[in-house]
Amino acid sequence: MRMRLARHRRIVPNVFALVAAAIVVFPVYWMFNTAFKDPGRVSSLVPEFLPLPVSVENFASAMDNPNFWGYARNSLVASLTTVVLAMLVSLAASIAIVRHRFTGRRMFVIVLVLVQMIPGAAMVIPLYLMLREIGALDFVPGLVLTYLSFVLPFTIWTLRGFVEGIPVELEEAAAIDGCTRLRTFWHVQLPLLAPGIVATSIFAFINAWDDYLFAYVLLQSPENQTLPVWLVSFQTAEGVDYGSTVAASVIFSLPVLVFFLFVQRRLVTGMTAGAVKG
Template identity: 50%
Template sequence: MRAKRISANAVALVVALFFAFPTYWMVATALKPRKDLLSTDYDLVPKTVTGDNFASAWNKPGFLESLGNSLLVTLSAVAAALVVGLLAALALSRMRFRGRRGFVMMMLIAQMAPFEALLIPMFLMMRDLDLLDKLPSLTLIYFAVTLPFCAWTLRGFVNGIPLELEEAAMVDGCGRWGAFRRVTLPLLGPGLVATSVFAFVTAWNEFLYALSLINDQSKQTLPVWLSGFKSNFGTDWGGAMAASALFTLPVLVFFLIVQRKMVTGVTAGAVKG
């Protein structure tokens, strides 16, 4: 048993290092001076550490505006997708109505559609709604893209919560809404965390629609802003790596915030109702 445990831990460590290495290389490259960036020596540890690349990325025009635009669009889309997805999941899990299975199948098919293949119809739709070059267009698109996954995933979590818990709470005097709020919703913490993280990462990293629908530089998002480090004269690899490291920080912060709710969500509902 001990040998198996050591082997499993060793394999897990190797896999973790494999996936963590690109992030480490990005940060290490961002900390290198410009003269060391194009060196043929693959230094895993920078010989000289500098913060000039981070200062260059932070002071690059449009960073704070693009950061604000990305946060506004992403958080709005994620919040809307979670609310609507949760309501849809409750209806599909707790109610029996004609066409329920067909609707579930349609959600599954919607997730299989290539995101890039919908660019032209989405562009025409936003043009007809007079939403081109406006941030609400990205919010609507990211909401539509993440909603099927949120509803599908949350439906599985709702199915995993026994209906008897809600019925017991209703017997004790809670209404249907009170039973959901006091019992089911706290137990859905892990599901809400998982779906919110996926939705946040999907909307945060999206580049194609942000580039195609937004022409005003004051309304561009961070992925489009990141492309500005490449020009006809070459690529500022140090600045690009530093900007990419800054780009990942909001995702990390968001995960740390919602991750706190995961443990409390697992146990909070078990003692309520």
């Protein structure tokens, strides 16, 4: 009897969860559905929920740009470099904040929160002028520095919560056993911080991968531009090539979707652990 009541109580939450999942997933499904349609059927007023017959003409048109692979390379280099540098700096900074007492420690944490409240659009001109002064305009490493300025406050703040969740007694026990600081970090802290590193690295990757504003303003040469700038190229004075735009959006989304499929378990663990420990 109790099992039946429990099942009935779960019906309503499950229905709401299914409806919410359908609302979230449907735009993604429709994007893939439209991308595989024949270009002449993309703007049809009659909804077609299955792209039959399947056509890859939109993808061929989208990838016809001679600079496509250069855009993809620049996006990957900028995004992955941002992730690696952000994780290295964030790990060192978060451990220093939690495990060491130094003057200005509380103020540093407050500044991390305040910096996250500044809208990115407000920093376009200052960053443009700064990069121009150091000769880093129209330069992919300059774009990486820009991404780091927005990613680091969040990643340091998030990893700080994970470091606080590691009992200091584990590190003290490792030190008693003769481990150096580096070995303690590698064998004790790093495995326990893995879920948090995955969660924050995904945030860093998505922020760098999806950026259009800074890539458009700071990179002028076609050979240095990234995929978000490429997406806008399908909008011309003659109109918008909707089929190619949607196909380009699918291509642009695939790396993030594939990345999510591989790390989704770590991501959920990292997000829930960070919520409890932070």
